[in-house]
Amino acid sequence: MRISELADRTGTAPATIKFYAREGLLPPAEHTGYNQVDYGEAHVRRLHLVRALVDVAGLPIARVRDVVAAVDDSGVGLPQVMGAAQRALPGRPATPTDPSRAAVAELVAAQGWVVDEDNPGLTQAAAVLDGWVRLGRKDLLDSLPAYARAADVVARADLARVWPDAADRDRSAETVVVGTLLGDALLAGLRRIAQEHVARTAVHPAHGVTSAPEETP
Amino acid sequence: MRISELADRTGTAPATIKFYAREGLLPPAEHTGYNQVDYGEAHVRRLHLVRALVDVAGLPIARVRDVVAAVDDSGVGLPQVMGAAQRALPGRPATPTDPSRAAVAELVAAQGWVVDEDNPGLTQAAAVLDGWVRLGRKDLLDSLPAYARAADVVARADLARVWPDAADRDRSAETVVVGTLLGDALLAGLRRIAQEHVARTAVHPAHGVTSAPEETP
Numbered sequence: 001m002r003i004s005e006l007a008d009r010t011g012t013a014p015a016t017i018k019f020y021a022r023e024g025l026l027p028p029a030e031h032t033g034y035n036q037v038d039y040g041e042a043h044v045r046r047l048h049l050v051r052a053l054v055d056v057a058g059l060p061i062a063r064v065r066d067v068v069a070a071v072d073d074s075g076v077g078l079p080q081v082m083g084a085a086q087r088a089l090p091g092r093p094a095t096p097t098d099p100s101r102a103a104v105a106e107l108v109a110a111q112g113w114v115v116d117e118d119n120p121g122l123t124q125a126a127a128v129l130d131g132w133v134r135l136g137r138k139d140l141l142d143s144l145p146a147y148a149r150a151a152d153v154v155a156r157a158d159l160a161r162v163w164p165d166a167a168d169r170d171r172s173a174e175t176v177v178v179g180t181l182l183g184d185a186l187l188a189g190l191r192r193i194a195q196e197h198v199a200r201t202a203v204h205p206a207h208g209v210t211s212a213p214e215e216t217p
Numbered sequence: 218m219r220i221s222e223l224a225d226r227t228g229t230a231p232a233t234i235k236f237y238a239r240e241g242l243l244p245p246a247e248h249t250g251y252n253q254v255d256y257g258e259a260h261v262r263r264l265h266l267v268r269a270l271v272d273v274a275g276l277p278i279a280r281v282r283d284v285v286a287a288v289d290d291s292g293v294g295l296p297q298v299m300g301a302a303q304r305a306l307p308g309r310p311a312t313p314t315d316p317s318r319a320a321v322a323e324l325v326a327a328q329g330w331v332v333d334e335d336n337p338g339l340t341q342a343a344a345v346l347d348g349w350v351r352l353g354r355k356d357l358l359d360s361l362p363a364y365a366r367a368a369d370v371v372a373r374a375d376l377a378r379v380w381p382d383a384a385d386r387d388r389s390a391e392t393v394v395v396g397t398l399l400g401d402a403l404l405a406g407l408r409r410i411a412q413e414h415v416a417r418t419a420v421h422p423a424h425g426v427t428s429a430p431e432e433t434p
Contacts, residue, residue: 045352052348056341058275058307082416086409090275090307091402107407113414121413124273124406128399131269135262135395139378146374147400147407150367153433155411157363159419160432161356178352180412182345183364185308187408188401189341190324190364192303194372195397196338197330199299202376215377216370 006039010047017047024065025050027072049178053088057181063088067181071173078166081173085180087120096126103129103141111148146215158183223256227264234264241282242267244289266395270305274398280305284398288390295383298390302397304337313343320346320358328365363432375400 007014020026026046029037046068053064070076070084104125108115115122132140158179165171224231237243243263246254263285270281287293287301321342325332332339349357375396382388 048348048351052345052351055309056311056344056348058309079416082412086412089402089405089409092272092275094273108410111411111414113410114417115410115413119410119413121406121409121411124409125403127273128269128403128406131265131273131399132395134265135269135391137392137395139381140392140396143371143374143378143396143400146370147403148411150370151404151407151411152415153363153367153370154360154408155415156432157360158408158412159415161360163419164356174352175354175357178349178354179357179360180409182348183360184401184405184408185306186342186345186364187368187404188306189338189345190368191371191375191401191404192306192338192341192397193325193330193332193336194328194338194365194368195299195303195375196332196336197328198369198372198376199296200331202380215373 001039003037003039006043006047009044010051012047012051020047020050023061025061025068049174052178053181057088057185058090059088059181067177071170071177074169076173078169078172078176082176082180085177088181089120089124091124091127094123094127094130096123096130097133100126100129100133103144107144107148110145111152149216154183154187218256220254220256223260223264226261227268229264229268237264237267240278242278242285266391269395270398274305274402275307276305276398284394288387288394291386293390295386295389295393299393299397302394305398306337306341308341308344311340311344311347313340313347314350317343317346317350320361324361324365327362328369366433371400371404 001009003014003017006012007017010017017026021029027042029039029043032038050064050068053059053067054061059067067084067088070081076084101122104122107125108122129141132138161179162172162175165175218226220231220234223229224234227234234243238246244259246256246260249255267281267285270276270284271278276284284301284305287298293301318339321339324342325339346358349355378396379389379392382392
């Protein structure tokens with residue numbers, strides 16, 4: 001198909017498609033004549049993936065490039081694709097302090113989690129703790145067990161979706177990428193809904209009294 | 218203090234501090250002489266907040282500006298500060314399809330959550346569903362109940378942290394902002410740790426068999 005049809009089918013402007021192609025986010029198009037290229041279904045699919053990662057997950061182009069490169073390289077195994085998806089986090093690479101790293105290590109041990117020391121989540125979580133500590137808000141660390149429990153619930157659901165197709169490398173690679181990266185955005189969205197609900201319930205006049213929200217036991 | 222001391226204490230280059238000031242992210246400094254300004258503890262604190270939101274949460278400057286404007290305006294009530302923090306999501310404003318909006322509404326009703334129709338989480342969650350559906354991955358929607366449960370656990374912990382200081386508007390406003398926005402980053406980090414742990418456990422040779430990961434009942 002021509003670029004105009006690809007643009008129509010994916011709701012993406014031709015200039016944006018060309019930009020993504022230059023940035024290495026799309027597989028090469030087939031040259032069918034002078035100054036004319038042909039796009040296929042693989043381009044439609046890839047554009048949907050790139051748009052979701054850029055528009056919904058809010059990832060910078062450079063990280064999307066790393067992720068799709070891992071998906072496209074069939075020599076890259078599933079654990080490595082998961083690693084690429086896991087490293088695609090918002091924010092800048094952090095160098096957290098030792099006390100925050102130790103606090104995360106303690107939480108991980110308390111959960112019975114066993115992971116490599118280069119798991120990008122360890123650095124990310126420690127950077128958040130640093131932010132709270134610098135603002136003098138160590139009290140927020142009381143939420144850590146609840147966050148860890150929620151992470152465990154979600155991770156089990158994530159892996160359960162990968163499992164049925166584990167033998168199909170390409171499909172599993174895509175599941176890992178869209179599950180992990182759109183999953184972050186989904187969790188952030190649902191958390192905002194739940195926050196509003198809990199805030200309303202705790203202060204709702206219909207309850208007669210203004211009661212503190214109850215934490216999940 | 219001079220800008221050089223502010224830079225040292227916050228690990229932020231003077232040029233970056235000046236940039237944040239021009240962008241309206243810092244309160245004005247006191248002019249103490251020709252071409253000389255004086256910064257105080259409020260600037261140290263604000264810089265830690267801005268750096269955490271930019272570097273760790275990965276928010277664009279424009280969204281950080283909206284959030285700190287709500288925190289700084291004492292005429293803005295706590296629910297409105299929470300609204301500003303809730304709208305500060307990664308990605309671009311989305312216009313999800315009606316079927317995805319309906320699927321989210323169904324999930325919200327199943328959870329017993331009651332929220333305003335303009336809660337930004339509704340749009341965000343529906344945009345994620347659109348991404349999955351466009352990629353032909355409706356099977357990923359099977360994870361929705363687990364994500365909702367995790368969101369509920371985290372939201373209760375979030376609100377429990379706001380509660381003790383609910384009468385102190387400025388402190389509560391800060392709690393809502395750093396809790397919500399760094400909380401997203403914390404959850405993304407812990408999820409990556411849990412994912413690796415669950416993936417290893419499910420395929421670990423020590424288990425003798427390769428068993429599918431178990432979802433939380």
